[in-house]
Amino acid sequence: xxxxTELTPTSYIEHHLTYLTTQVREGAFWVLHxxxxxxxxxLGVISLGFIWLVVRKxxxxxxxxxxxxxxxxxxxxxxxxxxxxxxxxxxxxxxxxLTIFVWVLMMNAMDILPIDIMAWIMEHxxxxxxxxxxxxxxxxxxxxxxxxxxxLMLFFNVKVKGLGGWMHELFCTPFGKNPxxxxxxxxxxxxxxxxxxxxxSLRLFGNIYAGEIIFLLLGMWxxxxxxGTIFGAVLGAGWAIFHILIVxxxxxxxxxxxxxxxxxxxxxx
Amino acid sequence: xxxxxxxxxxxxxxxxxxxxxxxxxxxxxxxxxEERQKTxxxxxxxxxxxxxxxxxxxxxxxxxxxxxxxxxxEIIIQAEKRAAEVIEEAKKSAKEEGDRIVAGAKAxxxxxxxxxxxxxxxxxxxxxxxxAAKILxxxxxxxxxxxxLAAIREDLK
Numbered sequence: 001x002x003x004x005t006e007l008t009p010t011s012y013i014e015h016h017l018t019y020l021t022t023q024v025r026e027g028a029f030w031v032l033h034x035x036x037x038x039x040x041x042x043l044g045v046i047s048l049g050f051i052w053l054v055v056r057k058x059x060x061x062x063x064x065x066x067x068x069x070x071x072x073x074x075x076x077x078x079x080x081x082x083x084x085x086x087x088x089x090x091x092x093x094x095x096x097x098l099t100i101f102v103w104v105l106m107m108n109a110m111d112i113l114p115i116d117i118m119a120w121i122m123e124h125x126x127x128x129x130x131x132x133x134x135x136x137x138x139x140x141x142x143x144x145x146x147x148x149x150x151x152l153m154l155f156f157n158v159k160v161k162g163l164g165g166w167m168h169e170l171f172c173t174p175f176g177k178n179p180x181x182x183x184x185x186x187x188x189x190x191x192x193x194x195x196x197x198x199x200x201s202l203r204l205f206g207n208i209y210a211g212e213i214i215f216l217l218l219g220m221w222x223x224x225x226x227x228g229t230i231f232g233a234v235l236g237a238g239w240a241i242f243h244i245l246i247v248x249x250x251x252x253x254x255x256x257x258x259x260x261x262x263x264x265x266x267x268x269x
Numbered sequence: 270x271x272x273x274x275x276x277x278x279x280x281x282x283x284x285x286x287x288x289x290x291x292x293x294x295x296x297x298x299x300x301x302x303e304e305r306q307k308t309x310x311x312x313x314x315x316x317x318x319x320x321x322x323x324x325x326x327x328x329x330x331x332x333x334x335x336x337x338x339x340x341x342x343e344i345i346i347q348a349e350k351r352a353a354e355v356i357e358e359a360k361k362s363a364k365e366e367g368d369r370i371v372a373g374a375k376a377x378x379x380x381x382x383x384x385x386x387x388x389x390x391x392x393x394x395x396x397x398x399x400x401a402a403k404i405l406x407x408x409x410x411x412x413x414x415x416x417x418l419a420a421i422r423e424d425l426k
Contacts, residue, residue, distance in 0.1 A: 031275070098295065
């Protein structure tokens with residue numbers, strides 16, 4: 001909690017929305033959100049490390065329960081990818097989709113942890129006054145993912161179709177090959193290429209950020225006394241249960257869009 | 270809500286995670302899953318083959334059974350025929366044997382009769398000679414016919 005200033009709704013929310021930052025270099029851009037980066041890396045290492053540990057001991061015989069769980073997740077994602085992507089998915093797309101789903105799911109799931117308790121632990125156990133626990137409420141994270149995938153999209157476009165093939169696609173689809181339509185096609189494709197990473201990243205960010213804000217607003221019921229606290233807790237529990245759905249769904253949508261974008265990059269029109 | 274260096278660092282972290290999954294997580298698990306799928310498919314195929322073979326075997330066994338039954342009945346029929354033949358042969362040979370015995374007996378009897386007749390004829394001839402001798406005694410010179418009489422006496426002993 002913000003103990004240095006008087007606790008008002010505004011300061012409460014501001015406290016929870018403040019990043020732990022460090023200045024890497026001079027300039028407004030060279031700010032690093034340490035909390036976002038560390039939390040996301042820790043989560044990625046934990047989840048992917050867990051899968052890796054299971055996979056290292058994976059047997060083709062009767063699997064252990066843990067291995068069966070991991071296989072369930074992997075086969076679920078593999079199936080989704082198989083339905084959308086028609087190239088050799090095992091080289092890159094399917095494992096990338098697994099990474100995205102697992103990592104984004106873990107980052108989103110941090111939203112369900114009670115924010116004030118986490119803030120208290122961070123403050124008293126680690127001495128960190130500001131620590132945003134949900135990396136996907138940081139627009140930098142979602143943009144980083146979406147732009148990486150966007151670059152991959154461009155890379156696969158060039159790799160699969162060749163630079164000429166891709167240019168041909170930019171100028172000649174979706175409306176036709178007539179040179180009069182070239183500017184229109186190019187404009188259309190340009191808008192598409194700009195909107196893809198924007199919608200991709202902002203959808204995830206918006207959903208999780210909104211969820212976070214609602215938790216904060218529900219948390220403020222605690223300011224109204226005992227009955228308000230209980231009421232807020234009940235609402236918070238309800239929202240958390242509903243949020244399990246949102247967290248999973250958003251991770252899944254993010255993964256599916258990635259697969260769709262990458263398969264569109266692989267297939268010529 | 271400001272874009273800053275975090276974006277680049279997150280992108281780097283993301284790339285590392287993807288690289289890690291592509292390199293170390295996905296292939297071994299996929300291999301394990303595919304191997305298991307192959308094992309299961311092989312098992313199912315083997316089961317199917319076994320079922321097929323069982324079907325064939327049961328068909329073959331019923332064929333063999335039917336064959337055996339047929340052959341058994343053939344053998345029985347043959348045996349019955351043979352038994353009838355044996356009985357027939359036995360009857361025939363018994364009859365022949367009987368005939369032969371009867372014929373032998375008849376021959377014996379005839380032989381006996383013949384030898385009896387021979388003996389009788391001998392004795393009758395002797396008696397006739399003896400009777401003739403008695404009749405002729407008086408007229409016979411005992412001295413002259415001593416040899417003859419002695420011979421007859423010898424015969425009558």
